[in-house]
Amino acid sequence: MEGPTVTAFLKYPDLCARHSLTKVQKVSLVNAPVSSVWSVLMDPAYTPKLYPDVISLEMNPPGPAAVGQTFHTLIKVGRRKIEIFAETVEVETEEKVVVRGRPGGLFESFERVVLLEPKGSDTLVRANFEFELSMGYLGNVFNPLVVERLVKDNLKSYAANLKNISELLPLPQ
Amino acid sequence: MRTVRETVLVEAKPESVWEVLMDPYYTPKLYPDMINITADPPGRAVVGQNRTLGGRAGKRLIEFKTQVSELVPNKLFAIKGRPGGALEEFTEVVELAPLKRGTELKVTYVFKVSEDYFGPEFDLLTLEQMAVRNEEVYIKNLKALAELRPVE
Numbered sequence: 600m601e602g603p604t605v606t607a608f609l610k611y612p613d614l615c616a617r618h619s620l621t622k623v624q625k626v627s628l629v630n631a632p633v634s635s636v637w638s639v640l641m642d643p644a645y646t647p648k649l650y651p652d653v654i655s656l657e658m659n660p661p662g663p664a665a666v667g668q669t670f671h672t673l674i675k676v677g678r679r680k681i682e683i684f685a686e687t688v689e690v691e692t693e694e695k696v697v698v699r700g701r702p703g704g705l706f707e708s709f710e711r712v713v714l715l716e717p718k719g720s721d722t723l724v725r726a727n728f729e730f731e732l733s734m735g736y737l738g739n740v741f742n743p744l745v746v747e748r749l750v751k752d753n754l755k756s757y758a759a760n761l762k763n764i765s766e767l768l769p770l771p772q
Numbered sequence: 773m774r775t776v777r778e779t780v781l782v783e784a785k786p787e788s789v790w791e792v793l794m795d796p797y798y799t800p801k802l803y804p805d806m807i808n809i810t811a812d813p814p815g816r817a818v819v820g821q822n823r824t825l826g827g828r829a830g831k832r833l834i835e836f837k838t839q840v841s842e843l844v845p846n847k848l849f850a851i852k853g854r855p856g857g858a859l860e861e862f863t864e865v866v867e868l869a870p871l872k873r874g875t876e877l878k879v880t881y882v883f884k885v886s887e888d889y890f891g892p893e894f895d896l897l898t899l900e901q902m903a904v905r906n907e908e909v910y911i912k913n914l915k916a917l918a919e920l921r922p923v924e
Contacts, residue, residue: 644800645807648800648807648808654801655795657797661815678919680921682923766831768833769832770833770891
């Protein structure tokens with residue numbers, strides 16, 4: 600059907616008018632030492648398994664997470680693949696890692712802070728996420744409410760998947 | 773030795789399937805029980821690229837060692853096992869053929885679970901079934917990822 604282009608701003612005025620950060624916090628006790636959780640956090644190649652809808656990522660430079668390492672991540676939304684750009688901005692060994700969004704892609708802004716605290720032989724993990732969707736990127740193809748829900752579900756799953764992977768045991772020798 | 777063959781129609785051009793195959797970081801998404809991959813050299817697939825994959829078998833962390841053995845752009849992608857991982861023998865051959873409506877994708881796996889790697893604690897038949905399930909899901913996931921469209 601021919602007609603004027605409907606932008607996300609016209610189509611979803613209530614959501615677009617909000618322009619607020621969405622925050623998600625998950626706290627979990629991982630039955631594994633801090634070193635095990637840390638090794639998962641420091642290896643970006645785990646990312647597609649930590650977030651259910653992340654399908655691939657490219658890191659620069661390749662290898663373990665370090666301050667300044669950048670990511671180009673692909674995430675599936677329905678039958679589309681969309682992009683996320685991010686960068687590791689802070690690393691405190693076995694204590695804290697912070698990843699922040701870079702310009703372009705799905706997020707207007709994004710920050711993930713993961714804090715680790717030893718609890719005996721276990722680890723308390725606090726994962727805090729803050730994000731704002733980029734309405735310009737989503738255009739009129741996506742319903743921002745649906746995308747926001749999908750992102751929140753992914754962030755909630757992150758903590759559970761981090762726990763599951765960190766708790767895997769090596770084979771007995 | 774166990775052989776698994778799967779064929780599927782992908783509603784995307786061979787180039788789209790090829791892009792997924794060439795990027796090693798899609799691999800953990802293709803196999804349900806793979807959780808991680810390291811490629812040497814890093815980056816897109818090249819013949820001779822060594823891959824070390826982390827996987828799970830129940831609550832255990834296991835390892836697979838493979839190497840890219842043959843690449844014919846948009847036609848054939850082959851991987852073989854390297855010594856030392858969970859599979860004593862492994863080959864994976866993905867054949868792509870263009871069709872009017874997309875791509876015919878044929879995947880053939882030949883593998884043998886390594887008894888030495890797992891030791892007596894594991895039931896080899898269960899491990900073999902897990903491997904077959906992963907390989908059956910692989911082709912479905914490859915189809916799904918190749919059919920994703922970018923944002924215009």
